[in-house]
Amino acid sequence: MKIRKFVLFDMETKIALKSKTINSKTYYMKYQGVLKKMMTENATEIQYYLDMRADFLNMNQLLNKEISLSFVSYECLNCYSDKEIYRQGYCKSCFFDAPNAGDWIMRPELSTAHLDKEDRDLAYEKSVQLQPHIVYLANSGNVKVGVTRETQVPTRWIDQGAHEAIEIVAVPNRYLAGITEVALKKHVGDKTNWRKMLKNEIEEVSLVEWRERLKEYIPEEAASYFIENSTVTNLNFPVIKYPEKPKSLNIIKTPSYKGVLVGIKGQYLIFEDQTVFNVRSNEGLVVSLEL
Template identity: 55%
Template sequence: MKFSGQILKMTTQNAKPIQYYLNLSADLINMNQLFGKRLKLKHIGFECVNCGGDEKIYRMGFCKRCFFESPYASETIIRPELSTAHLGVGERDLEVEQSIQLAPHIVYLAYTGDVKVGVTRRTQIPTRWIDQGATFALPIAETDNRYEAGMIEVAMKEHLADKTNWRKMLEDDFEDDLDLADFREKVKEFFPENFKNFYSREHEMMRLDYPYEAPEKIVSVNLDKSPEFEGILCGIKGQYLSFEGGNFINVRAHEGYVVELEI
């Protein structure tokens, strides 16, 4: 069976275990059904997720021009504290930025090999946590817009990591008695004074169940360096496909790549 098309990040369904679907242009492929099967991938081109051009992908699925021009790749995507839509000030496209930034946001704690802090729109829970490969996650604040959430995250980053160590996440090592509620109580004192009213104890900790077992070694496979790859699919965690022998492909890192997939 053969497919071809542009890679987008996998669509997920929070179940036990989590169900994964590979987006390959017009095809949506249930990856859980392919465990134990040999997959062959061949990188044959690029397709920018914004303009559709056959340009080398620069970052986040965008060609270089779109990365620096599209509102969907603006700096506030990475650094929410820079958001200005709540002031009526646009960075690249105010209407688009308002649709993203002027929505309820969650500041959360997640365990991805270490406890980290993060920000996402409320509508992206639990998708955001699944994409990061979080074993546990717990909201600690709910804000009215992206700027407010970003300011809380900036304060939290002085005490907690804000990025996922992908190797530690894939090592899948954690304490059974880990309780993020304890961390939530401890970090309350680090909230900026003007943002303490957003602190929340209302949410319960969520545990996520991945179709995955950690291998003895972890090797990253990049389609730029290895444009043809084949292996037996063993599991998935976050946006990483796990293959026999400890080889991993980060699907999110290959957004905008055009591939041929043979099963």
């Protein structure tokens, strides 16, 4: 699909371009598409983009605007059927069969492509697992260890809502990153507290000191890949107001929601009434968005 990217110069211009006036009433355009995680661009302030099939929306320019979200149907990200989404944007059969939903995705220590051993599709697994990977520390309210492909830095940190992060090791495959993460998470957390992250409750720590403290626990196979001089990356999210008591929107149980967008952090949309909506955890849902 060819993506058409447009920039909203201001909301008045946007409405003039995408609305119609009939009998003195203005009807605003609706966008409809299957949810996938928002694309991001690391700038002075992180830019967020939502692919709504024919349109590519810059979500930053919707801040302080009222938007409506409505659930329409399901669409599996793998087979494109309208079966109910089971997990990670996939229907149940695809979740258990598709190579891009293997257990090694969430548990990189289970990777076997470096042994020439297939899980579901060896060619696919080699294309992903046999890439340079980074083990990192991120602070999104609490310090955690994580793994990502080198090409996903800093995207992975943005998706987790981390305001700062630092690389620990750079290894040639996913397996080595996985066993390093398993070893280090005995001494530091590996989960993001989403409520703490959204409330912007920042734990003041030194990631450099944490990196040095964890060095001795890196497995022997990965010890030579330790990054001696890595520096902290700081990230700035577009948030006007953080929620004090974030409440998660379930768009299936509440199929229609309207609110004023006041922030975006991680993969969450934050609304003025303290409702938050995790775009990534709702992948595979077809929604309409009205401005």
